[in-house]
Amino acid sequence: MIKTKYLIIGAGLTGATLAKCLGEDYIILEKSNSVGGLCKSFYVKDFVFDCGGHFMHGFALREQQKEQLLQIKKISKIAYKNHFIDYPFQNNIHQLSEKEYKRCMQDFEKRHKYKPLHLKNYLYYIYGKRSVDLFLIPYNEKLYCTKLNALDKDCFGRFFPKPNENKSYNDTFYYDALGCEHFFSSTFHALNMSKIIFNCFYTSIDVLHKIVYTNQGAFQYEYLINTSPFIHFYKAIYSNSYKKIKKYFKANKVLVINIGFNKNTSIHSHWLYVKDPSINFYRVGFYSNITGTNKLSVYAEIALKQNAHVHKKKQMQKVLTGLKKLNIIDDSFQVEACNFVVCDPAYVHINRHSNLIVSNFKNIMEKEQVYTIGRYGNWEYSSMIDNVKEAESLGLKIKEQNK
């Protein structure tokens, strides 16, 4: 049996940051064959792609970090009927037809008749039924692949623009023109590759004896830190009670299709949100409008149910058809580069049960020196900088205990 002081599950940004902080006597078990997790970037011909655009949000960055990055004032549009309106929809209903605008305003007056018990009614309660039915429901149900009454009213956290607030968390955002992996390269390069076991996944975990069993043998630890999806980790520890709670841990997966074309488009947005169910992607992001390159480079994000089969070629054809329908490309555009990334899970379906189970689990496990952190370890929506901060603070706490 291999012994280590710190056993970390996952070599994504959270696991790598923690390992860098702990600095010694760690082993990372990584299911895939490389480090980076969702922060990987891909270099295909002249194009730089991420796992879907991975942007930094200004409030979380230090001034010194901002200097290394492109600073962009966000332009986001919504494809609505045959034109584009500004995002977010709820702040821009005056751009709808007069008739639609009036109906939205009438419903806005009646909004408080809804009890905000879940996300759908919460949105009705805040914005009124009509405007929510026109965009927020069809768009978000396309994104989450679930009915919005299955989600918690607060599930977006700070990522959802507050009512009556005209600014959002990413009005100005930051991007590394060489991709998100490049921005975090000092973290990933600090890893000792001989301490990472690739293609290694856990099968069961014995917390009492501090042993993780994997497809590559058993590992004994003093501290165990998980960054893999919470529900998988829970199952490995409590295989019996897992059956009772798994219904509360649903998520979608997202197929990201990155495409580089031979020429540029006349559309200047950074993002375009698409509720139209006949178009397979819910959003298209324009790397080239962010980095200012002269060839169109986009990523289309396609949400799928977690058990859905991913037909990459079929989805690619549908993306090209969708881009044409939205007049982003025409028949004269040629694809020069393309790559596919499956994020699974991508957006977890947060509800009060999942929140409670995760927080109880964390309280109990901390006493056993077992921690679960990161976007999926916490079963939450968080950003890369949130993950870095959480990993750094846990690293300090553990080091403090070992002084």
Ligand SMILES: Cc1cc2nc3c(=O)[nH]c(=O)nc-3n(C[C@H](O)[C@H](O)[C@H](O)COP(=O)(O)OP(=O)(O)OC[C@H]3O[C@@H](n4cnc5c(N)ncnc54)[C@H](O)[C@@H]3O)c2cc1C
């Ligand atoms: C589509 C999309 C767009 C996003 N855009 C942004 C953005 O613009 N800005 C932003 O700040 N954040 C964004 N995020 C969030 C960001 O990607 C995450 O917050 C961050 O990458 C999470 O890092 P992590 O290390 O916690 O998880 P991950 O990157 O998921 O890393 C976990 C690692 O654990 C490994 N693993 C999983 N299971 C096992 C197992 N059983 N055994 C061993 N290893 C395992 C995985 O292979 C992976 O390497 C986005 C996320 C998605 C899905």
